[in-house]
Amino acid sequence: xxxxxxxxxxxxxxxxxxxxxxxxxxxxxxxxxxxxxxxxxxxxxxxxxxxxxxxxxxxxxxxxxxxxxxxxxxxxxxxxxxxxxxxxxxxxxxxxxxxxxxxxxxxxxxxxxxxxxxxxxxxxxxxxxxxxxxxxxxxxxxxxxxxxxxxxxxxxxxxxxxxxxxxxxxxxxxxxxxxxxxxxxxxxxxxxxxxxxxxxxxxxxxxxxxxxxxxxxxxxxxxxxxxxxxxxxxxxxxxxxxxxxxxxxxxxxxxxxxxxxxxxxxxxxxxxxxxxxxxxxxxxxxxx
Amino acid sequence: xxxxxxxxxxxxxxxxxxxxxxxxxxxxxxxxxxxxxxxxxxxxxxxxxxxxxxxxxxxxxxxxxxxxxxxxxxxxxxxxxxxxxxxxxxxxxxxxxxxxxxxxxxxxxxxxxxxxxxxxxxxxxxxxxxxxxxxxxxxxxxxxxxxxxxxxxxxxxxxxxxxxxxxxxxxxxxxxxxxxxxxxxxxxxxxxxxxxxxxxxxxxxxxxxxxxxxxxxxxxxxxxxxxxxxxxxxxxxxxxxxxxxxxxxxxxxxxxxxxxxxxxxxxxxxxxxxxxxxxxxxxxxxxx
Numbered sequence: 364x365x366x367x368x369x370x371x372x373x374x375x376x377x378x379x380x381x382x383x384x385x386x387x388x389x390x391x392x393x394x395x396x397x398x399x400x401x402x403x404x405x406x407x408x409x410x411x412x413x414x415x416x417x418x419x420x421x422x423x424x425x426x427x428x429x430x431x432x433x434x435x436x437x438x439x440x441x442x443x444x445x446x447x448x449x450x451x452x453x454x455x456x457x458x459x460x461x462x463x464x465x466x467x468x469x470x471x472x473x474x475x476x477x478x479x480x481x482x483x484x485x486x487x488x489x490x491x492x493x494x495x496x497x498x499x500x501x502x503x504x505x506x507x508x509x510x511x512x513x514x515x516x517x518x519x520x521x522x523x524x525x526x527x528x529x530x531x532x533x534x535x536x537x538x539x540x541x542x543x544x545x546x547x548x549x550x551x552x553x554x555x556x557x558x559x560x561x562x563x564x565x566x567x568x569x570x571x572x573x574x575x576x577x578x579x580x581x582x583x584x585x586x587x588x589x590x591x592x593x594x595x596x597x598x599x600x601x602x603x604x605x606x607x608x609x610x611x612x613x614x615x616x617x618x619x620x621x622x623x624x625x626x627x628x629x630x631x632x633x634x635x636x637x638x639x640x641x642x643x644x645x646x647x648x649x650x651x
Numbered sequence: 652x653x654x655x656x657x658x659x660x661x662x663x664x665x666x667x668x669x670x671x672x673x674x675x676x677x678x679x680x681x682x683x684x685x686x687x688x689x690x691x692x693x694x695x696x697x698x699x700x701x702x703x704x705x706x707x708x709x710x711x712x713x714x715x716x717x718x719x720x721x722x723x724x725x726x727x728x729x730x731x732x733x734x735x736x737x738x739x740x741x742x743x744x745x746x747x748x749x750x751x752x753x754x755x756x757x758x759x760x761x762x763x764x765x766x767x768x769x770x771x772x773x774x775x776x777x778x779x780x781x782x783x784x785x786x787x788x789x790x791x792x793x794x795x796x797x798x799x800x801x802x803x804x805x806x807x808x809x810x811x812x813x814x815x816x817x818x819x820x821x822x823x824x825x826x827x828x829x830x831x832x833x834x835x836x837x838x839x840x841x842x843x844x845x846x847x848x849x850x851x852x853x854x855x856x857x858x859x860x861x862x863x864x865x866x867x868x869x870x871x872x873x874x875x876x877x878x879x880x881x882x883x884x885x886x887x888x889x890x891x892x893x894x895x896x897x898x899x900x901x902x903x904x905x906x907x908x909x910x911x912x913x914x915x916x917x918x919x920x921x922x923x924x925x926x927x928x929x930x931x932x933x934x935x936x937x938x939x
Contacts, residue, residue, distance in 0.1 A: 454727070461726055484724060488906060496904055498903075593885075597927075599908065618887070
């Protein structure tokens with residue numbers, strides 16, 4: 364747009380997940396994680412997955428820009444500050460390629476600590492929305508102005524979860540009993556989601572969308588921290604502009620481990636991404 | 652059992668997924684993949700995942716023997732014959748550890764070719780079946796003797812899928828319309844599963860169980876080959892002896908990519924594993 368004199372809008376999400384190829388060091392990228400995407404002390408796991416995905420996109424090249432499947436295994440909490448993404452090509456193919464990424468940060472002792480490791484299959488989702496078929500249906504929820512805005516959360520909660528300042532999240536009141544001490548036990552949370560700064564959704568932001576709502580464990584009556592051990596996302600289509608709808612569900616917890624499944628629907632009623640994560644209910648087992 | 656003079660039964664599955672640590676080469680394991688676990692020309696992806704999982708179990712040690720989450724990214728088809736599994740420890744923790752594995756074979760040109768790459772989080776599932784809670788219910792299907800046995804498949808089919816000789820698989824007739832040219836379009840296949848040689852199920856065999864049924868794409872009316880690009884399994888409990896019940900489902904295909912979800916239930920009506928894979932319907936897009 365610069366050629367017509369307009370100022371390019373700066374998206375907070377794109378700034379946060381920007382990567383800079385390190386000159387002369389093939390496949391190594393530098394990044395800076397800001398304070399604005401925290402949940403507690405750590406950076407949101409969807410944001411770090413999107414960061415790794417952006418580095419892999421750079422590495423694998425523009426012919427296959429879209430993560431069709433991407434798995435993040437979380438090793439230690441990512442802190443705001445500088446980070447390094449080291450990438451590898453596992454296989455180059457005509458239709459799809461597979462890459463690996465490792466997100467690292469320098470600890471207080473000057474040693475590198477690995478935060479997460481990622482495997483992903485990339486392909487090209489351009490122009491493939493014509494042949495979709497599905498038996499799934501979009502989540503039913505009240506219009507955004509009749510939902511509960513995350514900006515109405517208690518100030519202490521917002522201070523601890525700076526991520527919420529970046530998002531416009533509206534939760535279906537039928538799934539927010541946990542917020543008033545009355546979790547339904549159903550294991551379902553639904554909401555509308557968009558960026559607070561007006562940035563439209565794209566493939567990379569879907570990786571954040573699947574991990575941006577309150578943990579579904581809240582609605583199961585588990586109010587504590589539920590760290591993600593593993594998160595796998597399948598992206599099916601590039602999302603249309605506008606609100607996303609996100610539906611979380613969980614069915615089975617055992618030994619303190621539970622899954623959180625997410626569906627993301629776009630404004631054209633297409634199921635654009637599905638994900639599943641393995642989380643640990645910290646009240647049952649201590650962190651590793 | 653050897654101390655009471657009994658002959659230890661030899662399980663075909665254990666033989667197939669056996670790994671031998673290479674002396675002096677830390678974390679490298681040799682294996683031999685037999686002819687008996689093929690689907691078409693390639694070894695079944697659940698078998699190769701179980702093989703990698705066994706190597707990772709050896710590498711990570713007996714305190715954390717169980718893959719809580721494991722993701723396999725399939726690069727090239729695995730052929731019967733020798734294979735090497737190279738493993739790495741990404742992180743050791745008190746409750747869980749994370750490892751990586753790469754399955755490789757030597758090609759006709761003498762060069763190593765990577766078949767799959769795996770990330771996994773291991774922990775200990777011993778004695779944690781007391782606190783399970785779930786809103787899921789076991790699949791309803793007729794008793795095994797009223798189901799359709801895989802041994803009744805056409806001889807050509809059995810010859811192409813030697814895997815089926817190793818398994819006792821009984822499919823719910825309500826989900827086998829595809830076998831007579833009348834797929835339901837529902838995207839569901841259910842069946843009973845056990846090893847033909849009487850070996851009882853365990854955690855590693857669950858990694859095969861999620862990928863042992865006919866592709867759910869058949870029941871969607873896609874009779875062709877649907878290669879797996881990525882398969883992630885969450886294991887929740889060590890299964891009880893007896894039949895497993897496996898339910899496959901798929902909801903959304905777009906651009907020729909579809910997910911296949913599996914649930915595995917044990918004889919005590921516990922949901923012991925859940926999985927999701929990304930597969931490609933070859934009729935829509937050519938293999939890479």
